[in-house]
Amino acid sequence: MASPGRPTVRDEFHIAIICALPIEADAITLLFDHLWDDDDNPYGRTPGDTNTYTTGRIGLHNVVLFVLPNMGISGAAAATVGLRSSYRSLELALLVGICGGVPKIAGDDAFLGDVVVSKTIVQYDYGRQYPGNFAMKKTVEDSLGRANKDIRSLLASFETRRGMKLLQTKATEHLKRLQKAAATNNLQSGGRRRRKQPDYVYPGIAEDKLYPPEYTHVHRESCELCLGGSGDFCLLASKASCADTKCDEAKLVTREFPFEDGESYIPEIFIGNIGSGNAVMKSGQDRDRIAATHDLIAFEMEGAGAWDEVPCIVIKGICDYADSHKNKIWQDFAAATAASVAKAVLERYVVNDEALAQARGLKAPTSGKN
Ligand SMILES: [Zn+2]
Ligand SMILES: [Zn+2]
Numbered sequence: 001m002a003s004p005g006r007p008t009v010r011d012e013f014h015i016a017i018i019c020a021l022p023i024e025a026d027a028i029t030l031l032f033d034h035l036w037d038d039d040d041n042p043y044g045r046t047p048g049d050t051n052t053y054t055t056g057r058i059g060l061h062n063v064v065l066f067v068l069p070n071m072g073i074s075g076a077a078a079a080t081v082g083l084r085s086s087y088r089s090l091e092l093a094l095l096v097g098i099c100g101g102v103p104k105i106a107g108d109d110a111f112l113g114d115v116v117v118s119k120t121i122v123q124y125d126y127g128r129q130y131p132g133n134f135a136m137k138k139t140v141e142d143s144l145g146r147a148n149k150d151i152r153s154l155l156a157s158f159e160t161r162r163g164m165k166l167l168q169t170k171a172t173e174h175l176k177r178l179q180k181a182a183a184t185n186n187l188q189s190g191g192r193r194r195r196k197q198p199d200y201v202y203p204g205i206a207e208d209k210l211y212p213p214e215y216t217h218v219h220r221e222s223c224e225l226c227l228g229g230s231g232d233f234c235l236l237a238s239k240a241s242c243a244d245t246k247c248d249e250a251k252l253v254t255r256e257f258p259f260e261d262g263e264s265y266i267p268e269i270f271i272g273n274i275g276s277g278n279a280v281m282k283s284g285q286d287r288d289r290i291a292a293t294h295d296l297i298a299f300e301m302e303g304a305g306a307w308d309e310v311p312c313i314v315i316k317g318i319c320d321y322a323d324s325h326k327n328k329i330w331q332d333f334a335a336a337t338a339a340s341v342a343k344a345v346l347e348r349y350v351v352n353d354e355a356l357a358q359a360r361g362l363k364a365p366t367s368g369k370n
Pocket of ligand 2 (some may be wrong): 216217218242247325
């Protein structure tokens with residue numbers, strides 16, 4: 001039996017969620033209120049579209065979710081073309097997942113787990129590379145075009161005090177719900193599952209480590225490459241943890257954490273320009289230089305590709321500081337905070353009367369008559 005409000009055709013989907021990694025999709029899937037494809041895949045796709053979709057509902061919105069088959073800007077662009085061809089009534093796409101953050105945003109500290117929301121996406125590596133410095137072909141505002149009116153008005157509402165407070169409160173509720181759902185799933189699956197679902201618990205203040213931009217992640221002992229002074233890249237070091245390379249914790253930037261460890265953490269939400277590039281940002285010095293040039297708050301790799309095809313908001317949890325000390329400890333938690341903010345954003349997104357009536361299983365109001 002069809003669930004109440006289950007759409008009959010693809011054109012009833014107005015929202016897409018795009019993820020770059022399966023772990024990002026895992027987190028947001030826990031926040032769907034209904035999944036429409038538990039038993040079969042009723043909506044299909046157009047010939048030529050190779051994306052595999054998950055369909056369901058979040059709040060009043062029918063949502064189509066998929067994971068990009070390839071990372072990076074061109075992979076995102078190609079897959080979004082497929083999405084557009086199958087789902088022709090999309091109004092908004094959210095790119096939800098994890099990213100590298102800029103540690104200081106407009107004078108405030110950003111911590112791991114905090115969430116960035118894109119006002120504009122800047123493809124900072126577009127154009128020509130000049131020796132020594134870098135000139136973009138176009139300015140920030142028109143390198144990818146400004147967000148459409150709908151998106152601008154939605155984001156403006158989050159920039160009011162009340163709007164931001166509401167968003168943060170709702171996101172925190174969703175995060176708690178997500179953690180609970182994951183715990184319940186893990187309890188039910190017992191010890192039989194090959195790989196347990198992450199519990200999305202806050203990893204701890206002691207794990208949130210920020211080194212100064214010039215303190216790079218290299219072997220401090222017994223590595224000729226790292227210690228030889230040639231400046232050559234050491235693949236082994238890039239894959240090793242800070243504990244293994246013996247990065248010195250005495251060098252960590254001291255920051256005041258405005259929250260207690262553990263349960264009391266509430267994700268801070270930053271709205272600003274997000275840098276989208278073809279390569280992973282993993283240098284503290286490049287990060288700070290490029291962020292200062294283009295007024296960026298975070299770095300990711302898909303936004304510029306999706307943006308060209310569909311009106312898009314990037315919502316990403318900060319899982320590292322886009323420097324050479326990257327590790328994976330924060331990925332699941334940052335995916336969960338981003339998913340929670342994405343759901344809160346969708347709750348504030350107003351669909352038109354027709355879509356709203358569809359979602360509620362009613363006829364659209366007709367003008368003039370009642
Ligand atoms: Zn080395
Ligand atoms: Zn390190």
